[in-house]
Amino acid sequence: MGGLENGATNNQNSSPTTTKPTKTSLSPDSMINLDQGDPTLFEPYWRKMGDKCTLVIEGCDLMSYFSDISNICWFLQPQLGDAIKRLHRVVGNAVTEDRHIVVGTGSTQLLMAALYALSSPADRHPVSLVAAAPFYSGYKDQAEFLRSGLYKWEGDAHTFDKDGPYIEVVTSPNNPDGAVREAVVNRGEGKLVYDLAYYWPQYTPITQPLDHDIMLFAFSKCTGHAGSRIGWALVKDKEVARKMTEYMQISSIGVSKESQIRAAKILGVLGEGCRTADSENFFEYSHSILKERWERLRNVVKNSRVFSLPKYPRDYCNFTGKYMDSNPAFAWLHSKEDIDWERRLREHKIIARSGERFGASPKYVRISMFSPPEAFNLFLERLSAIIDNTNGNVVT
Amino acid sequence: MGGLENGATNNQNSSPTTTKPTKTSLSPDSMINLDQGDPTLFEPYWRKMGDKCTLVIEGCDLMSYFSDISNICWFLQPQLGDAIKRLHRVVGNAVTEDRHIVVGTGSTQLLMAALYALSSPADRHPVSLVAAAPFYSGYKDQAEFLRSGLYKWEGDAHTFDKDGPYIEVVTSPNNPDGAVREAVVNRGEGKLVYDLAYYWPQYTPITQPLDHDIMLFAFSKCTGHAGSRIGWALVKDKEVARKMTEYMQISSIGVSKESQIRAAKILGVLGEGCRTADSENFFEYSHSILKERWERLRNVVKNSRVFSLPKYPRDYCNFTGKYMDSNPAFAWLHSKEDIDWERRLREHKIIARSGERFGASPKYVRISMFSPPEAFNLFLERLSAIIDNTNGNVVT
Numbered sequence: 001m002g003g004l005e006n007g008a009t010n011n012q013n014s015s016p017t018t019t020k021p022t023k024t025s026l027s028p029d030s031m032i033n034l035d036q037g038d039p040t041l042f043e044p045y046w047r048k049m050g051d052k053c054t055l056v057i058e059g060c061d062l063m064s065y066f067s068d069i070s071n072i073c074w075f076l077q078p079q080l081g082d083a084i085k086r087l088h089r090v091v092g093n094a095v096t097e098d099r100h101i102v103v104g105t106g107s108t109q110l111l112m113a114a115l116y117a118l119s120s121p122a123d124r125h126p127v128s129l130v131a132a133a134p135f136y137s138g139y140k141d142q143a144e145f146l147r148s149g150l151y152k153w154e155g156d157a158h159t160f161d162k163d164g165p166y167i168e169v170v171t172s173p174n175n176p177d178g179a180v181r182e183a184v185v186n187r188g189e190g191k192l193v194y195d196l197a198y199y200w201p202q203y204t205p206i207t208q209p210l211d212h213d214i215m216l217f218a219f220s221k222c223t224g225h226a227g228s229r230i231g232w233a234l235v236k237d238k239e240v241a242r243k244m245t246e247y248m249q250i251s252s253i254g255v256s257k258e259s260q261i262r263a264a265k266i267l268g269v270l271g272e273g274c275r276t277a278d279s280e281n282f283f284e285y286s287h288s289i290l291k292e293r294w295e296r297l298r299n300v301v302k303n304s305r306v307f308s309l310p311k312y313p314r315d316y317c318n319f320t321g322k323y324m325d326s327n328p329a330f331a332w333l334h335s336k337e338d339i340d341w342e343r344r345l346r347e348h349k350i351i352a353r354s355g356e357r358f359g360a361s362p363k364y365v366r367i368s369m370f371s372p373p374e375a376f377n378l379f380l381e382r383l384s385a386i387i388d389n390t391n392g393n394v395v396t
Numbered sequence: 397m398g399g400l401e402n403g404a405t406n407n408q409n410s411s412p413t414t415t416k417p418t419k420t421s422l423s424p425d426s427m428i429n430l431d432q433g434d435p436t437l438f439e440p441y442w443r444k445m446g447d448k449c450t451l452v453i454e455g456c457d458l459m460s461y462f463s464d465i466s467n468i469c470w471f472l473q474p475q476l477g478d479a480i481k482r483l484h485r486v487v488g489n490a491v492t493e494d495r496h497i498v499v500g501t502g503s504t505q506l507l508m509a510a511l512y513a514l515s516s517p518a519d520r521h522p523v524s525l526v527a528a529a530p531f532y533s534g535y536k537d538q539a540e541f542l543r544s545g546l547y548k549w550e551g552d553a554h555t556f557d558k559d560g561p562y563i564e565v566v567t568s569p570n571n572p573d574g575a576v577r578e579a580v581v582n583r584g585e586g587k588l589v590y591d592l593a594y595y596w597p598q599y600t601p602i603t604q605p606l607d608h609d610i611m612l613f614a615f616s617k618c619t620g621h622a623g624s625r626i627g628w629a630l631v632k633d634k635e636v637a638r639k640m641t642e643y644m645q646i647s648s649i650g651v652s653k654e655s656q657i658r659a660a661k662i663l664g665v666l667g668e669g670c671r672t673a674d675s676e677n678f679f680e681y682s683h684s685i686l687k688e689r690w691e692r693l694r695n696v697v698k699n700s701r702v703f704s705l706p707k708y709p710r711d712y713c714n715f716t717g718k719y720m721d722s723n724p725a726f727a728w729l730h731s732k733e734d735i736d737w738e739r740r741l742r743e744h745k746i747i748a749r750s751g752e753r754f755g756a757s758p759k760y761v762r763i764s765m766f767s768p769p770e771a772f773n774l775f776l777e778r779l780s781a782i783i784d785n786t787n788g789n790v791v792t
Binding site: 036038039040042043044046047049050052053054055056057058059060062063064065066067104105106108109112116121138141142145146147148149150220224225226227228229230247250251252253254255256257258259262266269 | 432434435436438439440442443445446448449450451452453454455456458459460461462463500501502504505508512517534537538541542543544545546616620621622623624625626643646647648649650651652653654655658662665
């Protein structure tokens with residue numbers, strides 16, 4: 001799921017880099033916003049693709065509410081459903097056979113839809129919603145903001161001990177810490193939603209096609225097209241797919257068709273590029289950017305007596321046919337020093353998100369690895385300076 | 397607001413006309429779906445516009461979450477905001493000066509956002525939500541489906557007598573009955589949301605630029621582009637606009653940019669067409685279609701001893717500079733006979749929506765005036781036959 005969450009408007013004036021990230025000119029005094037995961041760093045690849053990805057829409061196209069009334073998800077454009085299935089087959093990250101596809105305004109809307117579909121209006125008590133800490137900070141906001149009587153945020157799955165039905169969101173690779181995950185609670189009355197936004201080859205080795213009841217994916221994290229707001233759910237159970245569709249119907253009467261056909265086109269080009277060896281495919285491109293950034297970041301952090309980064313096991317990636325490292329979209333920076341690192345980094349003009357927002361200690365901060373190149377360079381400079389300082393001085 | 401609401405999936409197999417409405421071939425046995433207001437009948441106009449409305453999007457365009465971080469609604473594409481303001485100025489239906497624009501995935505999502513913005517999490521009791529009957533059937537679904545503790549559907553504004561804060565939705569012209577409306581409850585603690593989806597010249601005379609605190613509009617009903625899922629709110633109060641934006645952020649992290657720039661282009665062409673006299677403008681075109689349909693429908697109904705249609709006062713339209721009739725998007729058909737007309741019409745292979753869904757009697761049915769030409773013709777034939785029958789026989 002997304003790397004934006006509630007908080008963007010709070011930082012309105014602090015980031016000069018978000019609107020036109022490729023045209024920034026940062027000064028030594030500029031605030032660097034590494035709070036959100038805005039994936040514009042993949043833009044050059046799509047620019048290079050030229051006309052292949054260009055979409056032309058006539059004024060009279062796509063006017064109806066309906067896309068395919070024979071489908072449970074009647075507003076899903078068939079070409080998007082086809083492109084999604086083809087891409088999963090090429091990448092090998094998820095089983096799509098005999099699955100219903102529900103499209104959403106980002107995977108964010110689909111998580112809301114899943115909560116609606118998995119809760120029971122007949123129950124007197126709301127179903128518990130949990131996720132293992134550190135968990136994506138948006139889940140809590142989504143579960144709580146409307147004070148729904150259908151579901152209730154109960155926080156960390158590790159410490160969850162209430163009886164009764166529950167929903168566990170399993171985020172894998174995890175946001176914020178990039179870990180590959182399994183369900184934690186494992187009780188009979190539990191229902192699982194797998195948020196697989198980052199289960200793509202640029203971030204993590206693809207070890208198997210996952211085969212869970214509800215799996216969420218996001219166009220934004222797959223290709224970098226966050227502005228399109230397209231997500232999809234692969235759903236085993238017909239009734240769950242029907243209720244998720246109902247959620248979309250009541251809350252927004254479907255999902256933008258323009259975005260759907262654009263996503264279909266771009267996912268199609270991406271999938272085709274993986275099958276032919278004509279040029280560098282998108283996953284190679286985006287993997288090489290992230291890999292280089294992680295190497296540079298680890299080089300800076302390894303000099304620190306205070307900071308550390310998670311280590312990820314190398315694993316065999318079925319997609320690339322090679323042993324690969326993980327290069328997550330966020331760095332989950334840990335410090336031995338017991339201070340509020342979000343605040344401390346902000347004094348150094350770096351905006352990151354405190355571990356507290358993810359159900360963890362403020363000794364952790366989450367840092368987006370998606371920033372424009374200039375911002376990333378400046379971040380490494382500033383972090384180096386902080387590390388030099390902390391190595392020489394006791395931090396108070 | 398929309399004419400679709402909860403129910404589309406129930407009628408999945410009954411409407412052959414919805415997916416590709418211009419290519420239907422109805423037989424005498426075909427079910428005609430007049431339940432939803434899918435505005436595809438305006439398609440020929442936009443086809444005629446040719447390249448003027450064609451949108452080209454490159455693969456590297458619109459990738460960021462952000463559109464304009466200096467705006468409260470940070471995901472609103474500036475060109476859409478500009479096109480909305482220009483069009484309202486040309487049409488004269490709403491004041492836009494010093495207003496915040498919040499864009500939504502249809503006006504449906506914006507109503508949800510308004511409920512969130514106007515309720516107070518600090519209050520122990522949910523704020524009451526009312527609308528004068530007959531009211532749009534979707535409001536109840538939207539208010540109730542998540543069992544929110546923030547707001548509570550209390551039904552007909554005419555009979556509402558609870559103390560305390562309330563929100564009244566004023567739909568004008570009204571869905572289902574086309575009436576021009578004002579607020580009904582009028583108490584100090586009330587907050588008003590004006591749903592003005594149908595306050596455009598093809599449906600009703602534009603008598604004044606409206607100037608309310610929150611006004612909702614929908615691209616679908618303005619131009620017929622329902623598939624784009626674009627709505628907008630004109631909002632006086634900054635804090636309300638901020639909270640509506642927050643709702644969008646938590647529930648879907650913004651709104652499709654592809655749809656936004658397409659809406660900007662089409663609203664721009666529409667506005668420009670109204671200012672120049674080169675060719676028939678869209679409002680003249682769509683008005684003439686609806687006017688002709690209403691005349692034909694009234695011609696059929698006038699022979700009936702049982703059925704009647706609302707009468708609308710002629711009024712001076714500032715936009716056209718002429719006295720005009722109303723030609724609503726739905727016909728609100730009333731029968732003297734005390735039977736369930738939705739069920740009776742269905743026996744005659746006409747799907748319409750019972751008055752009961754709108755807080756009214758089942759002696760009323762709502763009929764979409766938006767159906768493809770062939771379906772509308774068949775509807776009139778079948779209605780004539782029903783009327784011939786009811787004139788000769790007592791209906792039981």
